[in-house]
Amino acid sequence: MSTLVRIPADVDRSDRILGPFTARQLAVLATTALLLYSGWATTRTVIAPPVFAAVAAPVFVVVAVAVCTRRDGLSADLLLVAAIGHRLRPRHLVKTRVQPSPKWITARARATRSRPPTPAPLTAQAARLPEAVTDSGAGGGVGVIDLGAEGLAVIAVAGTLNLSLRTPAEQDSLVGQLAGWLHTLRQPVQILIRSARLDLSEHITGLHAAAEQMSPDLAAAAVDHGDHLAELIARENPTHRQVLLVWREQTDTLATTGLAARLPGRGRARRALSHGARRAAESRLLRRMSEAADVLSPLGISVTALDHVAATAVLMSCTNPEGLVSAAADITAADTIITTEPGTPAPDPFAQGMDRFAPESLTIGTRHLEIGSDWTSTLAVTGYPREVTAGWLAPLLSHPGRVEVAVHIEPVDPATAATRLRRQQARLESSRMQDLSRGRLTDPQIDVAVEDAAELSARVARAEARLFRVGVYLTVHATSETELADEVAAVRALAASLLVDTCTLSYRAARGWATTLPLGTDLIRVQRTFDTTALAAAFPFDSPQLPAADPAQADRPHGVLYGRDAASGLLFVDRFGPEAHNHNLVVLGRSGAGKSYLVKTEILRALYRGIEQVVIDPEDEYRRLAESVGGTHLRLGAPGVRINPFDLEVHTRPDGRRSAPADALTRRKLFLHTLTQVLLGEQSAAQRAALDAALAATYAAAGITDDPATWTRPAPTLTGLRDQLDRLGSPAATELAAGLHPYIGAGAYAGLIDGPTTTEPEGGLIVFSLRELPEELKTIGTLLVLDATWRRVSNPGQRRPRMITVDEAWLLMRQPAGAAFLFRAAKSFRKHWAGLTVATQDCADVCSTELGRAIVSNAATQVLLRQAPQAIDEVAAAFHLSDGEQQFLLSAPRGSGLLAIGGTDRAVFGSLASHTENALITTDPGELAMNGHEEDSDVDLGAPPVAMSASPGTEASEPRKAPLR
Numbered sequence: 001m002s003t004l005v006r007i008p009a010d011v012d013r014s015d016r017i018l019g020p021f022t023a024r025q026l027a028v029l030a031t032t033a034l035l036l037y038s039g040w041a042t043t044r045t046v047i048a049p050p051v052f053a054a055v056a057a058p059v060f061v062v063v064a065v066a067v068c069t070r071r072d073g074l075s076a077d078l079l080l081v082a083a084i085g086h087r088l089r090p091r092h093l094v095k096t097r098v099q100p101s102p103k104w105i106t107a108r109a110r111a112t113r114s115r116p117p118t119p120a121p122l123t124a125q126a127a128r129l130p131e132a133v134t135d136s137g138a139g140g141g142v143g144v145i146d147l148g149a150e151g152l153a154v155i156a157v158a159g160t161l162n163l164s165l166r167t168p169a170e171q172d173s174l175v176g177q178l179a180g181w182l183h184t185l186r187q188p189v190q191i192l193i194r195s196a197r198l199d200l201s202e203h204i205t206g207l208h209a210a211a212e213q214m215s216p217d218l219a220a221a222a223v224d225h226g227d228h229l230a231e232l233i234a235r236e237n238p239t240h241r242q243v244l245l246v247w248r249e250q251t252d253t254l255a256t257t258g259l260a261a262r263l264p265g266r267g268r269a270r271r272a273l274s275h276g277a278r279r280a281a282e283s284r285l286l287r288r289m290s291e292a293a294d295v296l297s298p299l300g301i302s303v304t305a306l307d308h309v310a311a312t313a314v315l316m317s318c319t320n321p322e323g324l325v326s327a328a329a330d331i332t333a334a335d336t337i338i339t340t341e342p343g344t345p346a347p348d349p350f351a352q353g354m355d356r357f358a359p360e361s362l363t364i365g366t367r368h369l370e371i372g373s374d375w376t377s378t379l380a381v382t383g384y385p386r387e388v389t390a391g392w393l394a395p396l397l398s399h400p401g402r403v404e405v406a407v408h409i410e411p412v413d414p415a416t417a418a419t420r421l422r423r424q425q426a427r428l429e430s431s432r433m434q435d436l437s438r439g440r441l442t443d444p445q446i447d448v449a450v451e452d453a454a455e456l457s458a459r460v461a462r463a464e465a466r467l468f469r470v471g472v473y474l475t476v477h478a479t480s481e482t483e484l485a486d487e488v489a490a491v492r493a494l495a496a497s498l499l500v501d502t503c504t505l506s507y508r509a510a511r512g513w514a515t516t517l518p519l520g521t522d523l524i525r526v527q528r529t530f531d532t533t534a535l536a537a538a539f540p541f542d543s544p545q546l547p548a549a550d551p552a553q554a555d556r557p558h559g560v561l562y563g564r565d566a567a568s569g570l571l572f573v574d575r576f577g578p579e580a581h582n583h584n585l586v587v588l589g590r591s592g593a594g595k596s597y598l599v600k601t602e603i604l605r606a607l608y609r610g611i612e613q614v615v616i617d618p619e620d621e622y623r624r625l626a627e628s629v630g631g632t633h634l635r636l637g638a639p640g641v642r643i644n645p646f647d648l649e650v651h652t653r654p655d656g657r658r659s660a661p662a663d664a665l666t667r668r669k670l671f672l673h674t675l676t677q678v679l680l681g682e683q684s685a686a687q688r689a690a691l692d693a694a695l696a697a698t699y700a701a702a703g704i705t706d707d708p709a710t711w712t713r714p715a716p717t718l719t720g721l722r723d724q725l726d727r728l729g730s731p732a733a734t735e736l737a738a739g740l741h742p743y744i745g746a747g748a749y750a751g752l753i754d755g756p757t758t759t760e761p762e763g764g765l766i767v768f769s770l771r772e773l774p775e776e777l778k779t780i781g782t783l784l785v786l787d788a789t790w791r792r793v794s795n796p797g798q799r800r801p802r803m804i805t806v807d808e809a810w811l812l813m814r815q816p817a818g819a820a821f822l823f824r825a826a827k828s829f830r831k832h833w834a835g836l837t838v839a840t841q842d843c844a845d846v847c848s849t850e851l852g853r854a855i856v857s858n859a860a861t862q863v864l865l866r867q868a869p870q871a872i873d874e875v876a877a878a879f880h881l882s883d884g885e886q887q888f889l890l891s892a893p894r895g896s897g898l899l900a901i902g903g904t905d906r907a908v909f910g911s912l913a914s915h916t917e918n919a920l921i922t923t924d925p926g927e928l929a930m931n932g933h934e935e936d937s938d939v940d941l942g943a944p945p946v947a948m949s950a951s952p953g954t955e956a957s958e959p960r961k962a963p964l965r
Helices: 023-043 049-068 076-088 103-111 168-184 201-211 216-236 253-261 266-299 308-319 414-437 444-461 481-497 509-515 532-538 595-608 623-628 664-680 685-701 718-728 731-739 775-793 809-813 816-832 843-847 850-857 872-879 883-891 915-921 925-931
Strands: 016-018 092-094 132-135 143-146 152-158 189-197 239-249 303-305 361-364 369-371 374-383 403-412 467-478 501-504 528-531 560-565 570-573 585-588 612-617 632-635 765-769 802-806 834-840 861-864 896-901 905-911
Touching: 023 049, 049 076, 143 308, 152 266, 152 308, 168 266, 168 532, 168 883, 189 308, 201 216, 201 595, 216 595, 216 915, 239 266, 266 303, 361 509, 369 509, 374 481, 374 509, 403 414, 414 444, 414 467, 444 528, 467 481, 467 509, 467 532, 481 501, 528 532, 560 595, 570 896, 585 595, 585 843, 595 612, 595 623, 595 802, 595 834, 595 905, 595 915, 612 775, 623 632, 623 765, 623 915, 664 685, 664 731, 664 775, 685 718, 685 731, 718 731, 765 775, 775 802, 775 816, 802 816, 809 816, 809 834, 809 843, 816 834, 816 850, 834 843, 843 850, 843 872, 850 872, 861 872, 872 883, 883 896
Parallel strands: 585 834, 585 861, 612 765, 612 802, 632 765, 802 834
Antiparallel strands: 092 361, 132 143, 143 152, 152 239, 152 303, 189 239, 189 403, 361 369, 369 374, 374 467, 374 501, 403 467, 467 528, 560 570, 560 905, 861 896, 896 905
């Protein structure tokens, strides 16, 4: 079990000065009494004292009750002030300027019982939104947010960890390391866990558009996949979470302005000092961001600063939660100042007068906001549990609804903290002694606060901890008022189950929403004192989802759907994205874990995107998929299927002309040397010399010379090579010719390589099936397939993204030629815009050999499915798995696994496919039998002479062979 951490009691609670009243309550009551006395002194000659007392007494009682009653985090008197302010301010704001209504409409409206309010212009000041985002010259492109009088702010995207995959000891270690970062804080910081609704409209539209160019079967699968995604979005409303770090700095505008007023040339001096103050604030912001990146990096948490384009896109999506407009649309170039004041004249060619960050409309209710078509309500956390474990905030961070969690952290200077704690401890002790002196039972909350204040004071004095003022706020989103009420109730119930008290922000809805925007401003100030350990235990960087590659496009994923993540969201992976280090994938899992199902799912969905697929299939598991989508299925070893190893590497360019590498003939001769060595074994020097001379003579006999113009002629065959060896007449040549006899003419193995190539691999999906090859030809067939694959990948005339899949790679790695190919492909496929997919159930062949480790280290995407206990140690060592991740992989359900991208970002996911896709890719014998699919490719020889079943009254049947999964 993780170590329990104690959250300090509310040591800043007001102490009682007189009876149950605090200093503030006594001040309000004294002011009320003074005002009432002044009123009586003024009117005592007119109003009789009993009458005045009858009026004044209820007033005093109402004020006393108001100052002693708290609701929604405020005393009743302050809540009344907020209500009055809410009533007096405009509550309906629109983005464009509102023209006055005609008089006849106004007059008619006055005559009606209820008159709709007139909308007011929505400006940055009205909505408390930023004024501009600019490119910081000192930060190398870091976007700086201009908050006006609030100063400047910068935003960075933080990586996340999945604490549920860590053991208690590992969790405690992470919490301790996070406390080290908190110790370095000197200025306020905001941690915002942003929740964005996934927008797959562009993805689904692209699927339907691409389906028009596909074969009918593949188009049907693509359309079905798009419809399946649309159904998921409509039914579950999945979201993506993103952790943002926001730092804010004041620009010392007042100080610089006062200094500029005393200098000559006030205009220039004011501008110079303002510019200098801004640059100084930017430098401090960038330094704080750099410090955070350095300290959080050892935890595996990356900190990526947002440039002005990304910061603008993130702010727009936060302030327009219902917009679903492409974040890349209408983004300005570098050094552009984006102002939010409508109708502002452009001071220079780069300025734009527009409300970029303002929503189309904003309606401010008592406890909620209507932001366009989105309904939001903000909750403030007012109470915390006494003892917590690491990651106690995780249930709120991973709530399936659209909830944004903002944590505002203000460090308290140690000297100030020590002084404040001593004074507060004295006040609390005074309150407790007052209760004891009057014979009353002491307040348990005061007793706990006294103990915690004394403990915190001692820890601060010993420099064991620092104090922070922390405010936690939750903004809940919904699409209607009824749904909002249900979501708020669900979030409050979840918080209550964690012993976390929350309150609604009555009459402060707009301020609450602005507090949860990535601006670094806390406008509510419902705070609590935390020490370093308690704050670090919250661990707001905990998330079961992978961080988005592009922070500005977090809610618009790209790539291929792999399945659901642990937060009930959708996991997309783009192996060919611009941020990918390479395009390779490694899938490891025990037999039956779902490797082939996952690989087939990715192949099918990559075909929707126009990515060419080449599959090396040792077990003939991909035949039905290839036939269903109009691909090419080459069954090596079947009658009539032949590959001529003498074919030269001649490519057809897009303009129809044919070309070949300058050394194509030399390459082919070297390959034939390798092929002959595989066929006949190790050769002597005399045999190699005879073979080289025979190869040259064989090509010459076919009219192919060193002149590239002759390379388009029909290639010779293995029989021609045997004839040339016989003509040489030397003992070495004669021995080689005799060794080739089984592979030519009427030899037992002649059908595979002796003769012209019968089938040219074409189409979006090419499957080389090796199952029907005799065991004696496995190595030769594999070598031919790998050669054909490499020639296709390296063809410069057909440059396009490709994925080469090697299923059950342990069979290929046992052969020297296959192992060499995998090693070469893993290292160089990226140069040819290709990705290698290696799937195997024999993890030892991958993790315990130098070749296997090279393949793993050169795979930017890694998938680990359920592992056998005997192999988990090797897998853990190769992939640097934590103890919690090892425990998950030992018990992962079928189709579920661990996805790692870039080696650090990891997420749990489960495979997900539509009904049509499942019918194409499943290898479950039960499902295949139910659907009537026959997976056995043996030749039908008729009914067996003897019944295979001894059951009476049933027909004889041969057992069906089920391929490996």
